[in-house]
Structure formats: C-alpha cells, structure tokens
Amino acid sequence: MTSILHLDSSPRGDRSHSRQLGKKFVVEWQKLHPEDIITYRDLRTSPIPHITEEWIAANYTLLESQTPEMLQTLQLSNELVDEFLASDRCIFSIPMYNFSIPSSFKAYIDYIVRVNRTFAIKGDEFQGLVKNKKIVFITARGDKYSAGSPHEGWDAQEPSLRYAFQFIGVTDIQFIHAEGLDLGSKLREQGLLAAKSEIEKLVGNW
Template identity: 40%
Template sequence: MAHTVLHINSSPLGDHSVSRKLTENLLTELKKKHPDTLVITRDLVSSPLPHLSDITVGAFFTPPEQRNDALNAALVLSDELIDELFAADVIVIGAPMWNFGIPSSLKAWIDHVARAGRTFTYGAAGPESLLPPGKKVIIASARGGIYSSGPMKVMDHQESYLRAILGFIGLHDVSIIRAEGVAMGEEAKQAALGSAGVQLDEAITHITT
C-alpha cells in the first residue's frame, strides 16, 4: 500500500541530531517495504517558518468575505502547510527536547496548522477535528536526560505537549520513537539508540498494518 508521508524535522543540530537520524532511518525502512511511498519534507531549520504576526492572527479570525488582499496573502503559507497535513496518511515528526519543550521552529509549524475553521472547529461538545480520520503520527523524540520516569518526569513539556496539541486537532494515533539519556555518556547513548531501533521497527509495523 502506497503512503503519503509528511516528514518534519526541527532539530538545529544537523548531522549530530539524534531525532534526524531516527526520522531518516524510519523513512529508509518504510521505503524498503513500500518503494512508491511519497515523502513531503519540511525542514524547519533550513527553511524556517515565520512566527505568527498580528496580521496572520487577524487573518485567521476574519471571515473570508471580509478579508482584504493583505489578509488573504497572510494565509497563503498557513493554507499550504495545512494542505500538506490533509494530504498525508502518515506524519513523521523529528522533535528533540529543547529546554524541556520543543524547538521554536516546530512551535511555529504548529501555530500555522492548528487553525480554527481549517483543522478544527468548536461544536456544541467542544473542539471537533476537521482532519480526515485514520492518519498516523510517528514522533522521533530525542532527549539528553531521562524524562519518561523518575524525578525529571514533571519537566516533560515536549512529548506531553505534542500529544495534547496533535490530539486537539484530531491526530490521536500517535506513536513515539524515544531515545533518551543521549547526553549521559556514550554507553547510555548507544543503549538509547538500540532501544529506539526496536521502537522504530514497531512503528513501521504499525504504519503498514
């Protein structure tokens, strides 16, 4: 079965990035199983997105019939990013923990795609997704320390935030490939990468079933 994959990378560390290696490995394995997989890539570091401005936010909340040319122009990028999200069967996100959260580049992408009237709406029972059901999300999560358990768990505003905001727009089928403790010495890093490799295989199986 062919897939359209939206591939998002946000680490500024280039070839030293663990999350980039994980997304690359994931796509390599997926293409081995499905050579006709179409990948749409957004590198938020080499091609950064602008953070929202007063004009962009104003355009978000102005009814289409009341928008002028400037407001319509402000929505072009957001519409393009949202169209990519609609087109994707699978969303692969490279997301390192950065100061206990996510890189600002990834937050900018989220701010463009989490948009009332396009990806969600407010109904009588609260927010409702406007995205087609059935999309799968794979998050490649890299962490210098240990945040999935122990005393630092309370500082996890990375994976917890991503699950929350993705769920808010209707993306509930989320798997995480996690490599944590990568800054705690070479032995810990290799153990983290080994564990992530097992999780990657499981994620591939989940995509293809």
C-alpha cells in the same frame, strides 16, 4: 499508496540524533513500501516565522471577507495546512528543548492549528476536523524521563504534542523517545539502540 509527510525540526544538521532517527524510520518504511510518496520538510532550512497580530486577525476573519493582504499573510500557513491534510501519515522528528518542543516546531503547530481548516468552533465546543491520519513523533533527549529517572515527570514535550494534535482530531499518535543522549557515550549508545529497535518494531506494525 500512502502519502507521508516527513518533517525534521532540529536546528542541527548531520549531528542531530532526531534527524538520524527520523531518516532511519523513513528508510526502513520505504524498504517495505517503495510505492509510497514521501514529502519532506526541513524547519532548519525553511524556518516558520512566529505568528503576528496581523496573522491572528486574518486567521479569525471569515474566508469570504479576507482581503488580498490577509490571504498573503496566511499564505505559508495555508500551504502548510494543505500539505499536512494531504498526508495520510506524518513522521515528525523533534529534539527536546527545555523539557518541551523547540520553537521551530511550535511555530509549525501555530501555523497548522487553524480555525475552520483543522478545527471548528461549534457553539461552546471545539471540534477537530482532521480525520484518518497517523502520526509518529521521534524525539531526541539529552536526559532521561522514564520511571525511576531523576527527572521522571518533567516531560512536558509528549503531553504538549499529544494535546495539540488531539485537539485538531488526530487519534492515532505514537512516540519513540531516544533518551539519555547527553549523559555520556555509554548511555547515548544505549538510548540510540533502544530507539532504533523501537523504530524497527513500529515500521512493521504502523
């Protein structure tokens, strides 16, 4: 039995393509693995605040020295880290905003990249503490970024996600990008079909 964390980050509801594709992945997965446990988190209905000066101070205070106020400040972050670490696999659906990730998901990353919980500092080096986890990112993009596209090379989304999760130790990271979704109905259909076909392929081999 596998434990899966399914997270949506688009501020849009039913019209969100990333949500629809993330849901498709989960539905297809459940057909093959009905016994698996899915935990769902929605950053639209449960937004994560930006980190604050108090949050940073609490984060960098050793556990044994944390005051009750510091523990309170870190409570949501601790819950998110516990939830993330408890999952064997993660399905994260994310829109592209301004060539990168929306602030909703950036706040999530800021809350789970935690010293002595998901990474450690050993002398001059950082060490990822997260082991044995697979992540698939399903992204929705208005434009195209594949080879030969006018904005080829402008994709700052995939690298930022890859670096943040590699930093904390995740090595098995996959991407499914639905592209061209705001370039007219024909290209939208093409982009969605291609992403759905990639989802069907990956679900059988993940």
